[in-house]
Amino acid sequence: MEHSIEELKKMEFNDAFEIEEDEDEDEDKYDDLGFEDCCFICGEEIGNIKISYNAKNKLFKHECPNCGATTVYDEDYSEGVTLKGEKRDWPEYLQEALKFPFEAMIIEASDREFFDPDYDGPRHYDTVNVLDIRYSYKYGVEALIKLGRRAFSQVLCFLEATDIGSRNYVEVEHYKRWRDKYWSSDYLTAFLDALGRAKKADGAK
Numbered sequence: 001m002e003h004s005i006e007e008l009k010k011m012e013f014n015d016a017f018e019i020e021e022d023e024d025e026d027e028d029k030y031d032d033l034g035f036e037d038c039c040f041i042c043g044e045e046i047g048n049i050k051i052s053y054n055a056k057n058k059l060f061k062h063e064c065p066n067c068g069a070t071t072v073y074d075e076d077y078s079e080g081v082t083l084k085g086e087k088r089d090w091p092e093y094l095q096e097a098l099k100f101p102f103e104a105m106i107i108e109a110s111d112r113e114f115f116d117p118d119y120d121g122p123r124h125y126d127t128v129n130v131l132d133i134r135y136s137y138k139y140g141v142e143a144l145i146k147l148g149r150r151a152f153s154q155v156l157c158f159l160e161a162t163d164i165g166s167r168n169y170v171e172v173e174h175y176k177r178w179r180d181k182y183w184s185s186d187y188l189t190a191f192l193d194a195l196g197r198a199k200k201a202d203g204a205k
Helices: 005-010 090-097 111-115 167-182 186-204
Strands: 050-054 059-063 070-074 080-084 102-106 127-136 140-147 150-155 159-161
Touching: 005 080, 090 127, 090 140, 090 167, 127 150, 127 159, 140 167, 159 167
Parallel strands: none
Antiparallel strands: 050 059, 059 070, 070 080, 102 127, 102 159, 127 140, 140 150
16 A cells, blocks of 8 residues: 555545445445455454545545454555554453353354264254363364363354353354454465475475
């Protein structure tokens, strides 16, 4: 972006802009403008984010009411500059934000259910108690859960807190929305990086 952070902070974003409603109700009304699906820091839904426009410079400003993040994007959303806000360490954040234990339902089946004939752990639609969360190299955040007297680990995005509207429910849903849009597996990133280095080494021979 050609403007500095200082210049962007001084700009006024109070010009009108139109969003054409899509005839298909299933389509997001923001799709035509290329809007992001949620706040890139906290996962707040796009419909709750204040969006304003500077017509002279053709820039959009997003202000998240949940975490306070402010980002300016160019008109086609190919570039963005963060004016306020820092990326979250989600495992650390959720460790502090969630109140343990809490009840949750498994809303997505795991590979273990399908491919392991001896699997006898929690299954799709089971209700479990979430005891804790931890960082996962492969999955981002995993939950330590209890079903009956046994403890298991489960990918957090496969769970939904049963107390709809509670802080736990909201924080987990924010994380899941953010993960779906922005998360990149450390495991996959390391694998692709190693693959790239191997290809370079092969090409140098």
